Amino acid sequence: MRTCFSRFSSCVVMLFSFAALLAATSAAAQNKGEPGKFDFYLMNLSWSPEFCSIQGVSPQCAAKPGFILHGLWAQNNDGSYPVFCSEEHGPAKPSENLDLTPDPSLLDHEWAKHGTCSAVGPQRFFAMEREAYHSLKIPAEFVHVDQEISMTPDKILGLFYRANPAYPQGSILLSCGRNHLTAIEACFSKDLKPIVCQGLRTCHANSVKITPPGTAAQ
Numbered sequence: 001m002r003t004c005f006s007r008f009s010s011c012v013v014m015l016f017s018f019a020a021l022l023a024a025t026s027a028a029a030q031n032k033g034e035p036g037k038f039d040f041y042l043m044n045l046s047w048s049p050e051f052c053s054i055q056g057v058s059p060q061c062a063a064k065p066g067f068i069l070h071g072l073w074a075q076n077n078d079g080s081y082p083v084f085c086s087e088e089h090g091p092a093k094p095s096e097n098l099d100l101t102p103d104p105s106l107l108d109h110e111w112a113k114h115g116t117c118s119a120v121g122p123q124r125f126f127a128m129e130r131e132a133y134h135s136l137k138i139p140a141e142f143v144h145v146d147q148e149i150s151m152t153p154d155k156i157l158g159l160f161y162r163a164n165p166a167y168p169q170g171s172i173l174l175s176c177g178r179n180h181l182t183a184i185e186a187c188f189s190k191d192l193k194p195i196v197c198q199g200l201r202t203c204h205a206n207s208v209k210i211t212p213p214g215t216a217a218q
Contacts, residue, residue, distance in 0.1 A: 014125030033082020038074035040195060041188040042081075043132045046070040047181045049211045065145075066211040067138060067184060069100040070130045071110040074117040075187070079199030085117035097126050100133055128192060135194075136172075136186050139163045144211045153203045160184065170196040176203035182211045 045067040075081045090111035091097070094104065101107050115125045139159040153174050161173050167186065171194045174182035187197040 010029040031080065031082060033085045033117050034072070035085045035088075035117055038082055038117060039077045039198070040075050040190065041128075041132070041192070042073045042075045042197070042200065043129075043136070043186045043188065044070040044073065044175075044183050045136070045185070047134070047210070049213045050177070050180055066142060068102060068131045069129060070106070070183065071101070071114050072118075072125070072132055072188075073114045075199070077198040082117045085119075088116050089122070090115065091122040091126055097129070097135050100130060116138050132186070132188055132192055135192070136160075136167075136184075137163045142210070147212055150207045151210065151211050152207055153161045153205060156181070156184075156208060157202070164194075168196055171203040172198060174208070175195055176205050176208050179205045179207065179209055181208050183191055 048065055048068045051068065051070070062173065066079070073081060074085075094107045094111075097107055098104070100107075111122060111125070115122060118125045118128070120128065121182060139162070141159055153176070156174055157172055160166060161169065164172070171187050173185040173187075174181070175185060185197075185200070187195050189195050
């Protein structure tokens with residue numbers, strides 16, 4: 001920090017350059033892709049007290065405690081991922097999936113942005129989401145959270161691996177924001193077998209707070 005104060009001009013240039021680099025990296029990470037052209041799937045289970053508060057989504061979302069299915073995303077081993085791969089219409093009855101993703105607008109968005117890249121069609125894609133969701137057992141410690149608790153990332157991931165012994169080390173990731181749990185992610189092959197994640201990062205906070213429903217951090 002003292003270096004920045006003593007060399008203010010050069011630091012400003014460096015900061016703007018770094019911001020430009022991040023923007024370019026983010027733009028390169030997601031590209032309009034071709035259906036079926038990707039390496040594996042990433043399932044994101046958002047922790048609803050944080051996700052529903054931050055995203056400001058529908059009341060149905062906030063009413064569902066615990067982990068909700070954000071989506072099943074096509075990913076590449078180099079960290080990039082395809083999006084909006086076609087104009088194919090979504091499922092005829094998207095409401096059938098509200099038990100997993102309790103927000104209609106999010107369901108529409110997930111199909112348009114990620115599902116169209118699967119090349120399996122809407123019915124099969126959402127069936128795969130359901131299969132992946134139910135294949136990952138949620139540890140008992142996260143089923144009924146009635147007060148804020150803190151755990152290390154290693155502790156959280158350890159609980160998930162113990163509850164899911166068929167998942168190899170490196171196949172489950174932790175996402176955090178402001179030192180709060182925001183999501184658990186898991187990687188799958190195209191035929192939905194748990195695999196080691198490639199090109200992705202996990203949370204490295206010293207300690208992660210787990211917010212109970214109705215009291216998301218502001």
